Amino acid sequence: MILPIYTYGQPVLRQEAEDIAPDYPELPELIQNMWDTLARSEGIGLAAPQIGLSIRLVVIDLDVISEDLPEYKDYRRVFINPYIEEYDENETDTSEEGCLSLPGIHETVRRPTRIRVTYLDEQFQEHDEWVGGYLARVMQHEFDHLDGKVFTDHLKGLRRQLVKSKLIDLIKGRFSCSYKVKLRK
Ligand code: NI
Numbered sequence: 001m002i003l004p005i006y007t008y009g010q011p012v013l014r015q016e017a018e019d020i021a022p023d024y025p026e027l028p029e030l031i032q033n034m035w036d037t038l039a040r041s042e043g044i045g046l047a048a049p050q051i052g053l054s055i056r057l058v059v060i061d062l063d064v065i066s067e068d069l070p071e072y073k074d075y076r077r078v079f080i081n082p083y084i085e086e087y088d089e090n091e092t093d094t095s096e097e098g099c100l101s102l103p104g105i106h107e108t109v110r111r112p113t114r115i116r117v118t119y120l121d122e123q124f125q126e127h128d129e130w131v132g133g134y135l136a137r138v139m140q141h142e143f144d145h146l147d148g149k150v151f152t153d154h155l156k157g158l159r160r161q162l163v164k165s166k167l168i169d170l171i172k173g174r175f176s177c178s179y180k181v182k183l184r185k
Contacts, residue, residue, distance in 0.1 A: 047145035
C-alpha cells in the first residue's frame, strides 16, 4: 500500500523517534508499505517519520542507482533501531541531496565519508559496522530523520539563508510533486 509522504512543516519530522520491539504491530506489513511508498516516489531511502510514524525504522534501496554505482546492485535493506555511533572526522566530501519530505529542494551537503553504525536487520539480528562510500551518506541522511533532522539543517551561511524561503513555501503547501503528500493542517 502506498502511503502519503509527510512534508516539511509536519511536527513528526522534528521529533526524536522511538526504538521498536520485534512485536511492533503489523511490522512486516508496515515495512512492505514503506517499500511500496519508496518505489512510487522514486526515492532511495525512506524513514518512518516521513510516513508519520515516530519510530526508528528506515528502508534504503540503492539498487535504483546501481547503473551508476554497480557495487550497490540488489542493495535493499531494512534498518531497525539504527544509531550512528561514530563519525570518522578525518575525511568529508560533498554531494547533492534531496528528500521526499522536501520536494523541489536540492542542495550540496558536506558529510563525513565513514561512519560506524549499529542497527537490527529485518530478522532483528544485531549489526555493528563501519560503512563508507555513498551508503554512508544515505544512512546519515536517513538516520538524521530519526533524530528530528533534515538535510537542510546541515547548510551553512548563505546557502542556509537562501533555502529559508523555499522551506516556508513547503510549510505553506506552495509546491507540487508527483507523489501523494500529507501537509500540516
Ligand atoms: Ni530525507
